[in-house]
Amino acid sequence: MRQRDPHPVAGQRPGTVRPGGRTARTRRSVLQAALTELVEVGYSSTGVEKIAIRAGVAPSTIYRRWGSLEGVVADAAQSVMEENLSVPDTGTLEGDLSTLTRAIVELFNTPPYRAWMDVLIGSALGHGPARDTFASSTLRTRAEIGAVIVERAVKRGEVPQDTDAAEVIRQAAAPLYYRLYISCEPVGEADTVRAAEVAATAARQGLLRKAV
Amino acid sequence: MRQRDPHPVAGQRPGTVRPGGRTARTRRSVLQAALTELVEVGYSSTGVEKIAIRAGVAPSTIYRRWGSLEGVVADAAQSVMEENLSVPDTGTLEGDLSTLTRAIVELFNTPPYRAWMDVLIGSALGHGPARDTFASSTLRTRAEIGAVIVERAVKRGEVPQDTDAAEVIRQAAAPLYYRLYISCEPVGEADTVRAAEVAATAARQGLLRKAV
Structure with a gap:
């Protein structure tokens, strides 16, 4: 799946502010710096100050926008997912899920992503805030994609109405x-x-319904 | 699943040598020392010498039997699985798999196991021999359990003959x-x-057959 979908996940989420211009460039350079730093020195040696130097911004800019190191790491994980996983629309749930699983595997076969995810998953093995922020940011992206493709499958009558999109x-x-x-x-x-x-x-057989 | 099955995985494997007496006691104390050491200092700071001191044996005993640190770690992972996952026999594949998934979750809800697995999985995130030894030792246990319960399911006519036990x-x-x-x-x-x-x-629907 080399070509990118014209509707990335972020665009599907109403109310999300994606400002262009200088703010967007700052976000991009800080997240890029965070990912580079994470891979080079590992989570435990990464700090907001080092990311700020690498991105060419003041540490206060990072603290103001992301609150903490964990906030930057979570947003970096989210941004990798958002930019690389899009919402498929093949006409069947199985086709949509195939496109998604292929995209996930392709993401992991691209060396920088694999290294980033290794670090993020490794840091998520701890029990601190990094774990929670990493997990919730990856989950959010999946939940958003799932909601769209399962809703379409429900409308087509492919799966029961109370199918749990996140579980699919x-x-x-x-x-x-x-x-x-x-x-x-x-x-x-x-x-x-x-x-x-x-x-x-x-999902079709009703094994993935929402718990009551 | 508090009560332990009388036929642990190790017992199902013909040709496996499980000597009792002093050799068995040495193995147990070395593996226990390795797990304790791993949790206390982490994989990157663990060494054969430190494990030997903790177990009260000579480092040469460990090198002779396990070859390397990775060998000890792999055997420790294997021993945790072996001692805690047994081969269920409920009469149906679904029942057997339920028993197995419950046992896995119970294993993880027992604090020392969770900490051990965190360290083992964390060390497996690297790309060295620890990763391979950890992965192959956990896989081996699963493959052995899978082979038994899927073979029974095939005999009962529940699943196609060419069902891939490891995939189940x-x-x-x-x-x-x-x-x-x-x-x-x-x-x-x-x-x-x-x-x-x-x-x-x-498995019943033939989605988990061996690749041809």
């Missing part, structure tokens, strides 16, 4: 992350197709 | 690990049942 995305993504981070096995085309197929089948 | 276990376990280590969400009873249900359904 979790089911499709989990086997890929399991291979990447738990069993450390390769992830191939067959795995992305299978993950999508299993999740779509489970 | 991966499907059942992946959503739990995803919650524990990627999205950092709680894992409840409903999640363990759902993971088993989705994996069993996918």
Whole structure:
């Protein structure tokens, strides 16, 4: 999935402020600096001051906008997802999930993303705020994509109305992350197709309804 | 699943040497020392010498038996799995997988195991031998459990003959690990049942056959 969808996740979220111009450039350079710094020195040695120097801004700019190091890291994780995962629209839930699982795997096969995610997931292994911010930022992106594709599947009559969109995305993504981070096995085309197929089948059969 | 199955995984594996007596006691104390050391100082500061001191054995004993630090770590991971995951036999694939997913979650809810797995998974994030040894040791246990319960399911006619046992276990376990280590969400009873249900359904429908 080399070509980028014209409607990235961020554009789907009403009320999100995405200012252009200088503010957007500052955000981009700070997040880029944060990701570079994270990969070079690791989470435990990263600090707001070092990110500020690398980005060419005052530390106060970072504190004012993101509140803390954790805030910058969470936003950096979110930005990587947003810029690389878009909302598919293939006409079927299984097709949409296949496109999504392929995009996730492609993201991980692109060396800088893999290194960033390794650091972010590694830092998320601790039990501090970094863990929570990382987890919630990745979850938010998934939930937003899931909401759109599952809503369409419900309208098409493919899945029950009370299907849990977040669970559909979790089911499709989990086997890929399991291979990447738990069993450390390769992830191939067959795995992305299978993950999508299993999740779509489970959703169609009503196994992924919201808990009552 | 507080009570332990009388047939732990190790016992299911023909040809595995589990000597009793002094050798077994040495193994147990070295692995216990390795796990304690890992949690206290982290993987990057752990060394064979420190583990040897803690276990009260000569470093040469460890090198002779495990070859390297990675060998000890892999065996420690394997031993935690072996001692805590047994082969269920409930009469159905879905029941067996439910028992297994519950046992995995219970393992993670037991504080020392969670801390050990955090360290082992964290060390597996690197790209060195620790990653490979950790991954292969956890995989081996799963593959052994999977082989037994899927073979029974095939005999009962529940699933196609060419069902991929390792993939069945991966499907059942992946959503739990995803919650524990990627999205950092709680894992409840409903999640363990759902993971088993989705994996069993996918297997029954022939979605988890071996690749040709």
